[in-house]
Amino acid sequence: MQYIDLHAHMASRNTDDYKMMALTGCVAVSEPAFWAGYDSCTPDYFRDYFHRLTEFEPRRAAEYGIQHYTWLCLNPKEGENRKMAKAVLDIIPEFMDHKNVLGIGEIGVNRVTQNELATFIDHVSLAVQTDQLIHIHTPHLEDKFKGTKVITDTLLAEQKLKRGKVMVDHAEEHTIEMILDNGFWAGLTLYPTTKVSHNRAVDLIERFGTERICVGSACDWGPSKPIAIPEFIQEMRRRGHSENTIRKIVYDNPVEFLGQCPKFKLRHTEPDAVLRFE
Amino acid sequence: MDRYDKSCPLSQKQLIDDQFMIQRNHLLEIAAYLDRMQRSAEKNGEDDFRMQAFHESLKALLTDEPDKVKKIQMILSDPDIEPLVARDVQGAFGANNPEKQGA
Numbered sequence A: 001m002q003y004i005d006l007h008a009h010m011a012s013r014n015t016d017d018y019k020m021m022a023l024t025g026c027v028a029v030s031e032p033a034f035w036a037g038y039d040s041c042t043p044d045y046f047r048d049y050f051h052r053l054t055e056f057e058p059r060r061a062a063e064y065g066i067q068h069y070t071w072l073c074l075n076p077k078e079g080e081n082r083k084m085a086k087a088v089l090d091i092i093p094e095f096m097d098h099k100n101v102l103g104i105g106e107i108g109v110n111r112v113t114q115n116e117l118a119t120f121i122d123h124v125s126l127a128v129q130t131d132q133l134i135h136i137h138t139p140h141l142e143d144k145f146k147g148t149k150v151i152t153d154t155l156l157a158e159q160k161l162k163r164g165k166v167m168v169d170h171a172e173e174h175t176i177e178m179i180l181d182n183g184f185w186a187g188l189t190l191y192p193t194t195k196v197s198h199n200r201a202v203d204l205i206e207r208f209g210t211e212r213i214c215v216g217s218a219c220d221w222g223p224s225k226p227i228a229i230p231e232f233i234q235e236m237r238r239r240g241h242s243e244n245t246i247r248k249i250v251y252d253n254p255v256e257f258l259g260q261c262p263k264f265k266l267r268h269t270e271p272d273a274v275l276r277f278e
Numbered sequence B: 001m002d003r004y005d006k007s008c009p010l011s012q013k014q015l016i017d018d019q020f021m022i023q024r025n026h027l028l029e030i031a032a033y034l035d036r037m038q039r040s041a042e043k044n045g046e047d048d049f050r051m052q053a054f055h056e057s058l059k060a061l062l063t064d065e066p067d068k069v070k071k072i073q074m075i076l077s078d079p080d081i082e083p084l085v086a087r088d089v090q091g092a093f094g095a096n097n098p099e100k101q102g103a
Helices: A017-024 A044-062 A082-094 A114-129 A143-156 A176-180 A200-206 A228-238 A243-258 B012-039 B049-061 B070-077
Strands: A003-005 A026-031 A067-072 A099-108 A132-138 A167-168 A185-189 A213-216
Touching: A003 A228, A003 A243, A017 A026, A017 A044, A017 A176, A026 A044, A026 A243, A044 A067, A044 A082, A082 A099, A082 A114, A099 A114, A114 A132, A114 A143, A143 A176, A176 A185, A176 A200, A185 A200, A200 A213, A200 A228, A213 A228, A213 A243, A228 A243, B049 B070
Parallel strands: A003 A026, A026 A067, A067 A099, A099 A132, A132 A167, A167 A185, A185 A213
Antiparallel strands: none
């Protein structure tokens, strides 16, 4: 089955991963701007990083027939540094018109500090002013509930925000209702240990339905699986869910959400079309 | 499109046949972890906030109430939604530390 990985940090993965994803049906990835694993020393790093996301990664993905889209921001892990945040926010507009940039993301909070929240609000303001899609990172583990509550409250206070243009990612059992009930899209990230397993993701689909929900691998430089979505598909099938239901989550829903950006155009519009490798 | 009534399509018998061995293994891993903690050469973690939350979560498992995952998620969560004044650490711990810096 063809699928779209809504959240994949491919700059952290090797080329074999692109091949494995293509062989398992991946036709497109969207790559939010990420944290390098250490705090950056200079804003110049981000100019290089955004160049990679907009030029190099699309070429690498295309070699395996995968369309590569991306999101730009200062990742929440570095949101505490307000000086860096302001410098990166000045760089982002240089890259926003690039053909594979879908919007601002993944923005949010990490340890849920006052500075991180200020950086988040700055990014939201930029997105609203320029009518961009927004991809949101919610913090992990003990900070998940608190961070998601602070983020959704902040978004609800933004009068000009279109909630249907916001994906609140890394949703879990204790946060999914506050995301969906407020009109946002919810993302489930299939990641070992610190996020949701494919089993728990299927449980959430069974409990909350298939509207405004997408899945992603969130594969990055940590222990993670670039083919987590095929494992999710396999579990859905094992439980007896229909092919139409599965396709809605892994293909139709991402197309509906990402398609709100006019730059998102899949070459393979037929879900069962044969891949044409470039 | 399928309509859900929040149910898992598999029967309980199917869930047992499919997953009992996997969950049995998880159960034994938890038991072995707790035994290992008791056998530890140095008893310096009995008051650790993570293990206190762990034991509280185990109690939640033994009730007949639904939504066990959500209840345990909340036991392991920081209930205070006031942002920290400053970042204390970069990464999270997995359970809320009531004595964390920055609050």
